Amino acid sequence: MTQDEVLNEFRAAGALLEGHFVLSSGLHSNRYLQCARVLMDPQRAARLCAVLAEQVRAMVTGHIDLVASPAMGGVVVGYEMGRQLGVPSIFFERVDGKLTLRRGFDIAKGARVVMVEDIVTTGLSSRECIEGINAEGGVTVGAACLIDRSGGKADIGVPLAALTRLDIPTYAADKLPPELAAIPAIKPGSRGLK
């Protein structure tokens, strides 16, 4: 799938947003990829994840036991990736800020796990989820996301498959370009929500 084809799916879903956004990392950006709008269409989700699952199969040597994702953004894409890879899918959710397994989910010791995210920006959420997987006794054999918007610069410590990589600028809150500072910021994600 070419980058244009991936972005056309996002465009068709109304998921390529422009404005002033505060990201999960606290960095600011003039663009936001609203994956929830992409994944709300089961057929579109299946189309995209079929391609991503193929990439994961080619990337990971050996078998895969489980997909694990960080909530919220990772839940739907993780489920569809589990379906495409033929393995169960579980998610970590934040309890007092820490990604935690709840709802009776567990990871068998030595299970070979693929961490699945919707978006990678700094890679912090992915690294937190991988830490959680490994702390539960799993072995993270690879990772996948719909879009790596770090342009491939984020290092999450395991190989990362992505439908496409974009290099989208981000800014610290005290280093905003004037055109961004002039627009009120919104924070679409759920990290830190009260």
Ligand SMILES: O=P(O)(O)OC[C@H]1O[C@H](OP(=O)(O)OP(=O)(O)O)[C@H](O)[C@@H]1O
């Ligand atoms: O690579 P990073 O810098 O960590 O940014 C990407 C993360 O940010 C978003 O989640 P967010 O924390 O906004 O919460 P959500 O998934 O609940 O929307 C997205 O779903 C990724 O998890």
Ligand SMILES: O=C(O)c1cc(=O)[nH]c(=O)[nH]1
């Ligand atoms: O970094 C983020 O929080 C982020 C960026 C983006 O484009 N989309 C998203 O869902 N999260």
Ligand SMILES: [Mg+2]
């Ligand atoms: Mg998230």
